[in-house]
Amino acid sequence: xxxxxxxxxxxxxxxxxxPAAVExxxxxxxxxxxxxxxxxxxxxxxxxxxxxxxxYDLAASADATLFGAVGETAADVILPLRTAVDSFVNIRxxxxxxxxxxxxxxxxxxxxRENTEGVYSGLEDRLTQDVSTLTRVVTESASKRLAEFxxxxxxxxxxxxxxxxxxxxxxxxxxGLFRDTVRDVAEEQGVETNEVLMDAFATRVCLDPEQxxxxxxxxxxxxxxxxxxxxxxxxxxxxxSANIGPERAVFEPVHGTAPDIAGxxxxxxxxxILSTAMLLEYLGYEAESEAVNDAVEATLEEGPRTADLGxxxxxxxxxxxxxxxLS
Amino acid sequence: xxxxxxxxxxxxxxxxxxPAAVExxxxxxxxxxxxxxxxxxxxxxxxxxxxxxxxYDLAASADATLFGAVGETAADVILPLRTAVDSFVNIRxxxxxxxxxxxxxxxxxxxxRENTEGVYSGLEDRLTQDVSTLTRVVTESASKRLAEFxxxxxxxxxxxxxxxxxxxxxxxxxxGLFRDTVRDVAEEQGVETNEVLMDAFATRVCLDPEQxxxxxxxxxxxxxxxxxxxxxxxxxxxxxSANIGPERAVFEPVHGTAPDIAGxxxxxxxxxILSTAMLLEYLGYEAESEAVNDAVEATLEEGPRTADLGxxxxxxxxxxxxxxxLS
Ligand SMILES: CC(C)[C@H](C(=O)O)[C@@H](O)C(=O)O
Ligand SMILES: CC(C)[C@H](C(=O)O)[C@@H](O)C(=O)O
Numbered sequence: 001x002x003x004x005x006x007x008x009x010x011x012x013x014x015x016x017x018x019p020a021a022v023e024x025x026x027x028x029x030x031x032x033x034x035x036x037x038x039x040x041x042x043x044x045x046x047x048x049x050x051x052x053x054x055x056y057d058l059a060a061s062a063d064a065t066l067f068g069a070v071g072e073t074a075a076d077v078i079l080p081l082r083t084a085v086d087s088f089v090n091i092r093x094x095x096x097x098x099x100x101x102x103x104x105x106x107x108x109x110x111x112x113r114e115n116t117e118g119v120y121s122g123l124e125d126r127l128t129q130d131v132s133t134l135t136r137v138v139t140e141s142a143s144k145r146l147a148e149f150x151x152x153x154x155x156x157x158x159x160x161x162x163x164x165x166x167x168x169x170x171x172x173x174x175x176g177l178f179r180d181t182v183r184d185v186a187e188e189q190g191v192e193t194n195e196v197l198m199d200a201f202a203t204r205v206c207l208d209p210e211q212x213x214x215x216x217x218x219x220x221x222x223x224x225x226x227x228x229x230x231x232x233x234x235x236x237x238x239x240x241s242a243n244i245g246p247e248r249a250v251f252e253p254v255h256g257t258a259p260d261i262a263g264x265x266x267x268x269x270x271x272x273i274l275s276t277a278m279l280l281e282y283l284g285y286e287a288e289s290e291a292v293n294d295a296v297e298a299t300l301e302e303g304p305r306t307a308d309l310g311x312x313x314x315x316x317x318x319x320x321x322x323x324x325x326l327s
Numbered sequence: 328x329x330x331x332x333x334x335x336x337x338x339x340x341x342x343x344x345x346p347a348a349v350e351x352x353x354x355x356x357x358x359x360x361x362x363x364x365x366x367x368x369x370x371x372x373x374x375x376x377x378x379x380x381x382x383y384d385l386a387a388s389a390d391a392t393l394f395g396a397v398g399e400t401a402a403d404v405i406l407p408l409r410t411a412v413d414s415f416v417n418i419r420x421x422x423x424x425x426x427x428x429x430x431x432x433x434x435x436x437x438x439x440r441e442n443t444e445g446v447y448s449g450l451e452d453r454l455t456q457d458v459s460t461l462t463r464v465v466t467e468s469a470s471k472r473l474a475e476f477x478x479x480x481x482x483x484x485x486x487x488x489x490x491x492x493x494x495x496x497x498x499x500x501x502x503g504l505f506r507d508t509v510r511d512v513a514e515e516q517g518v519e520t521n522e523v524l525m526d527a528f529a530t531r532v533c534l535d536p537e538q539x540x541x542x543x544x545x546x547x548x549x550x551x552x553x554x555x556x557x558x559x560x561x562x563x564x565x566x567x568s569a570n571i572g573p574e575r576a577v578f579e580p581v582h583g584t585a586p587d588i589a590g591x592x593x594x595x596x597x598x599x600i601l602s603t604a605m606l607l608e609y610l611g612y613e614a615e616s617e618a619v620n621d622a623v624e625a626t627l628e629e630g631p632r633t634a635d636l637g638x639x640x641x642x643x644x645x646x647x648x649x650x651x652x653l654s
Contacts, residue, residue, distance in 0.1 A: 075497055079497075120497055126500055130466050174459045224529050230530045235534055
């Protein structure tokens with residue numbers, strides 16, 4: 001079976017870490033067909049469109065998409081790409097690695113972020129000179145779909161249920177619906193949950209990240225709190241993510257285009273390669289996925305390391321070291 | 328001139344730390360008239376109302392209000408109290424103290440949080456079985472009022488302008504209006520600003536809190552990011568806050584009712600007493616305000632300390648030590 005993989009390097013270091021990720025995937029005897037497409041600031045400047053229709057269509061039809069990073073046009077690219085695969089959940093692991101400086105080295109969290117609605121609805125108006133509004137949308141159906149995914153995600157021995165993070169004391173109807181729906185689905189499925197207000201979560205995760213494990217939350221809460229967790233593990237540099245839809249998915253590192261080092265061949269490919277581990281798992285290659293995770297982890301610990309981690313290795317050196325550790 | 332101060336102890340340790348704060352204020356030769364009123368879970372259970380009309384009216388007419396803490400009914404009490412004084416800004420300093428364990432001891436931030444709108448509009452609907460909505464409101468007038476306050480706040484030598492934190496890449500119209508309005512006011516007044524996306528702020532403040540100083544942001548962003556900063560300085564326990572309106576204001580510690588230790592006389596009164604320092608400054612007693620801040624800081628460093636900070640002093644011991652240091 002051939003897996004068609006859309007490859008969208010984007011801007012800046014996206015151009016460097018995306019080929020590294022493809023190399024890692026190519027090192028497995030799996031039948032991938034890679035199809036490259038453009039998106040981001042550069043293609044906007046050239047063509048007037050940050051996300052050309054061909055790229056959108058490709059993501060909407062490929063089995064999976066590897067997305068690097070884009071600059072100023074990030075929202076114009078990543079939000080439609082999520083829509084292209086009907087992604088209802090964004091999986092964001094935030095884990096500290098041995099050998100990498102972290103504010104909270106004991107952090108090991110996974111955010112399951114609602115990926116379609118909330119304040120990301122796009123429903124905004126300037127009603128008068130003075131007043132602008134945004135319609136925050138929360139549906140039972142999206143909350144349910146997320147909750148069912150979360151229940152599957154925590155099935156097995158590794159996790160004891162999940163935390164539901166929300167702000168239902170203020171957003172009573174919308175986050176109330178979110179919280180109740182997620183809780184009810186979990187209850188039906190016999191999955192344990194606990195509830196934490198979004199603001200309280202922000203305090204508590206700094207004080208003691210180990211009290212949390214899997215976190216299920218609305219869209220913006222997931223955006224901000226996963227970035228907070230990124231801060232606790234030492235920055236966005238090492239975090240992968242997966243935008244999962246019912247039939248396809250988009251995988252991307254959480255980091256940006258790093259314009260300060262772009263073009264020098266010294267970008268750390270770890271987050272992008274960890275994103276391929278998520279892709280492998282998504283396609284059913286669990287052993288391969290684990291092998292990639294282990295190889296990245298070993299390389300972070302033992303080197304070679306890129307400049308962001310105090311080393312002087314190139315993107316290629318690190319990629320090769322990871323591939324060597326796979327075999 | 329007599330200053331009428333409404334005193335609302337609330338529930339749990341609110342009942343213990345609020346009298347401590349009143350004692351501190353009484354130690355100054357200032358003509359205060361304290362009027363006590365009820366709010367919170369206990370009065371809800373007794374009377375069916377978490378915020379009795381008399382309490383609301385008192386806050387709406389007193390020169391300033393000292394508010395302790397309430398339990399489950401927090402949103403039903405604090406949100407109307409903010410409205411009672413037409414509070415357009417919530418000042419939330421988040422500062423690490425010597426002698427207190429902190430994840431990031433170099434943290435010294437002040438959040439100026441919009442305090443009237445955003446997702447706190449109360450405009451929610453369940454449109455259908457499936458769909459609920461909330462209307463997020465951002466006005467030019469509220470953004471302007473906040474920006475003008477922020478410009479005054481940073482005037483003088485201590486601050487080099489402020490950061491505007493928002494999510495205008497997604498909430499283009501609403502946070503766009505917020506950002507543009509705040510930036511324009513600052514520009515007119517010659518105040519330097521920089522802009523940070525809310526999610527990026529969450530990462531960056533963990534990695535290096537010293538890159539920020541005064542942070543101006545919408546309501547929910549202020550709620551969550553100030554609680555994040557609380558996590559960095561060691562918890563909510565020591566943070567005061569001020570809800571400022573055009574003619575009156577409500578001062579409250581950021582911590583809750585601490586039901587686990589309520590009634591034992593061992594609650595740390597520091598945050599509540601720091602809130603009186605904000606009250607003194609608000610009423611124009613700058614020297615007295617500074618004296619209280621210094622006395623609390625010295626007591627945190629040198630003791631006596633309550634149990635939360637590893638000591639065994641009572642609320643009264645700590646309060647007396649602080650008052651002793653005032654003279
Ligand atoms: C670029 C932006 C629209 C996006 C988001 O807010 O979801 C980003 O912050 C992310 O988390 O992937
Ligand atoms: C209790 C709640 C409504 C309140 C808020 O969200 O503003 C609290 O978290 C705070 O920050 O004072």
